[in-house]
Amino acid sequence: MISTNRETAPQPTVPLRAAWVAESLRLAGFHVQFLDLCFQPDPLRAVADAVKSFAPDGIGISVRNLDNCNLLDPKSYLPEVRDVVRLIKARSDARILVGGAGVSILPHQVLEYLELDHAVVGEGERAAVGFFSAPDLDVAGEVAGVVCRTGAQRQVCHPAPIAAEGFVTPRLHGWVDAGRYLAREPVLPVQGKRGCAQHCLYCTYRMIEGSSWRVREPGAVVDEIVETMCHTSAREFEFVDSIFNEPEGYLELLLEEVLRREVQARFCASSLSPKGLTAAQVRLMERAGMTSLVITPESAAGATLAALQKGFDEDEVNRAAELLGRSRLRALWCFLVGAPQEDEETLGQTVAFLNRHVGSKDAAFITTGIRIYPGTGLHRLALGEGCVRPDDDLLMPSFYFSPKLTPERARGLLDCGVVHARLIHLTDTQAPVLGTLRRIGTAVGLPTPFWRYARYATGVLRWRGEESAATRRQ
Numbered sequence: 001m002i003s004t005n006r007e008t009a010p011q012p013t014v015p016l017r018a019a020w021v022a023e024s025l026r027l028a029g030f031h032v033q034f035l036d037l038c039f040q041p042d043p044l045r046a047v048a049d050a051v052k053s054f055a056p057d058g059i060g061i062s063v064r065n066l067d068n069c070n071l072l073d074p075k076s077y078l079p080e081v082r083d084v085v086r087l088i089k090a091r092s093d094a095r096i097l098v099g100g101a102g103v104s105i106l107p108h109q110v111l112e113y114l115e116l117d118h119a120v121v122g123e124g125e126r127a128a129v130g131f132f133s134a135p136d137l138d139v140a141g142e143v144a145g146v147v148c149r150t151g152a153q154r155q156v157c158h159p160a161p162i163a164a165e166g167f168v169t170p171r172l173h174g175w176v177d178a179g180r181y182l183a184r185e186p187v188l189p190v191q192g193k194r195g196c197a198q199h200c201l202y203c204t205y206r207m208i209e210g211s212s213w214r215v216r217e218p219g220a221v222v223d224e225i226v227e228t229m230c231h232t233s234a235r236e237f238e239f240v241d242s243i244f245n246e247p248e249g250y251l252e253l254l255l256e257e258v259l260r261r262e263v264q265a266r267f268c269a270s271s272l273s274p275k276g277l278t279a280a281q282v283r284l285m286e287r288a289g290m291t292s293l294v295i296t297p298e299s300a301a302g303a304t305l306a307a308l309q310k311g312f313d314e315d316e317v318n319r320a321a322e323l324l325g326r327s328r329l330r331a332l333w334c335f336l337v338g339a340p341q342e343d344e345e346t347l348g349q350t351v352a353f354l355n356r357h358v359g360s361k362d363a364a365f366i367t368t369g370i371r372i373y374p375g376t377g378l379h380r381l382a383l384g385e386g387c388v389r390p391d392d393d394l395l396m397p398s399f400y401f402s403p404k405l406t407p408e409r410a411r412g413l414l415d416c417g418v419v420h421a422r423l424i425h426l427t428d429t430q431a432p433v434l435g436t437l438r439r440i441g442t443a444v445g446l447p448t449p450f451w452r453y454a455r456y457a458t459g460v461l462r463w464r465g466e467e468s469a470a471t472r473r474q
Ligand code: B12
Pocket: 005, 006, 007, 008, 009, 010, 011, 012, 013, 014, 016, 017, 018, 020, 021, 059, 060, 061, 062, 063, 064, 065, 066, 067, 068, 069, 070, 097, 098, 099, 100, 101, 102, 104, 105, 120, 122, 123, 124, 125, 127, 128, 188, 189, 191, 204, 205, 208, 209, 238, 240, 241, 242, 270, 371, 426
């Protein structure tokens, strides 16, 4: 199993994905070796060495990201994955299966680009076992969730379903050198559920995780955390669920279990929705050891929220802000700038929100433009507005930005209008020096989350001249 992701911005991400699939293969009786390319100085050499020494019969390739989703400085990761694939094909006759979030979004296009024949859409646990157990490639290509390049688009791209009770424990520490990640940020990921039943205009998560919630048994999630604490130095965990506070009731079950088991860890969540957030949930999060969270309203303007089909309005965003503002939880507020209907007035509402609600313990993360993916409402809208061509397969980064504004004007409005220095622009998170600051912060035991030091990091970037072109223009 090869995890190809080498991106370290805005932080390196532990390959939980490939570990989960590797563990399923192990449990099915396969002898599995795991190669994580993230910190390899020479990734192609590492692949060549592993192929030679292990001589695998089958190779799983995990592709997390297609690109960096950065309109201002787009970068596709696929060329480096293609180099890995070419090397493997030159040195091995192993059966190859590619999977991961990026692959699930555009499986046929990825297969064409990588010149591979089989991909998994969605969860890999069962599909990989079925694929590598199949007696021949024809049978392997029929496994649920597997998409073939040849034979045209005969397989429908629905994520392979996994029953709620079908989750295995990923046993991350058995596959990944967690210490290398913990040296860069002392937090490990954990996933409590999969899927999302919402229908936001631009979102791909349904293609990756499915459109219904499948929750793991809270006891099993806590078992995983406790076991990871026994085998690693991790004492903080990040819930990487698509939405932490949905479906209704799950957050309570999970955090009550954390409290019942008296787990001595800290927690954060990578995506909380303002929708339906209650004071009781905020109190429970504090009691269970949550210290920070990422909240994803994407806009504070009603017209933009409606256009994005977020399912909540600006009143709900303000209400969530008041609840979190009164709590001890640090919140990173995420906004997408340039969404449909975005103009100076709607952006002005977001600026007013940032000034009013992003307090000294908080920060805001700004992504300029929205990546367009096939099969989304945003793609249909972009086609209608003529900002993408019908023959564009969207494999390479392609973005929507409201015709009523420009990225430069939006940046100017934000930087002039927001009175505090707690704005983090996606494009500034890619500066190389941030990786060094991260390591120093971890080594000296700076409290997490590291985004709380954004304004100091911005100062360092300015001093070293490493801020993005967009920042320099201001
Ligand atoms: C949480 C998250 C983050 C967190 C990560 C926190 C952490 N501690 O890990 C943060 C906010 C830091 C983050 C950052 C980024 N992210 Co992100 N992130 C996610 C999210 C929501 C979940 C990822 C996750 O951990 N899932 C849990 C694991 C278990 O699931 P999985 O990876 O999908 O793996 C399963 C299957 O894919 C499959 N599988 C995986 N590998 C393999 C291999 C084989 C052989 C097989 C058969 C199957 C298989 O089986 C696995 C188990 O069922 C996804 C969206 C999503 N719903 O997937 C986006 C997502 C992966 N991110 C994305 C992107 C772009 C990024 C950034 C580049 C954004 C940016 N410019 O900053 C960075 C990159 C960071 C990095 N170093 O790689 C994109 C990737 C697609 C794309 N457009 O390229 C996604 C899909 C969101 C989107 N826009 O659609 N992210």
